[in-house]
Amino acid sequence: MNSSEPLGVPLYRVAHGRTGDKGNRSNISVIAYHPALWPVIEAQVTPERVAAHFAARRPSQVQRYALPLLQALNFVIDDVLDGGVNSALNLDSHGKALAFDLLQMPIALPRELLVHCQGPQPF
Template sequence: MNNDVTLLHRYAHARAGDKGDRLNLAVFAHDTRHYAWLLEQLSEARVMTLFHHRGVTAVRRYPMPNLGGVNLVLDDVLQGGVNGALNLDGHGKTLSALLLSLPVTPPPGVA
């Protein structure tokens, strides 16, 4: 097994959307054979830890096996949302980049 650590963006891509103070992140494996691995990497607890500094209060995960992806819904992560936040990115679109910067162990069989 390969114990090297790399970043999630090497194996997946993501789309982000938001409504109020709720962020939706859909993450898809580049190779659908890595779907089970993707689910292992993106546990609710691990995503919660990654976004802790943003004040996230809940993470719900919705597997999408037929699409080779997972939908993550994060509550209270946008610091008030587009109309209530003082930060530059109230929409949260760039937070998919934060998720894709997550350190991961490569999928089995990938050098």
């Protein structure tokens, strides 16, 4: 493997997340662990990739709000909670686990940024 090639890492290595829900809408925040990781997150965690990641839940819309001073992204995902808490038969219809799910998404991380990651080193 070329030492200049980016590493494929799960998003949870570079960011943490928070989630909330209201009705059939989920709100997921992705927050960089370190300011040096922010450009990678902003470039790769796009509304299109998030929509593709949750494709099985059939979101009707994914909106992304960038908060660069906080090194964070906020996603508002519509129609992703099986109708919402009171309508769904899904046991986890609140969507509290959706941030954890999104943090599994792989990203390409330049090797020099690995020092800013959380969790075990890949090698």
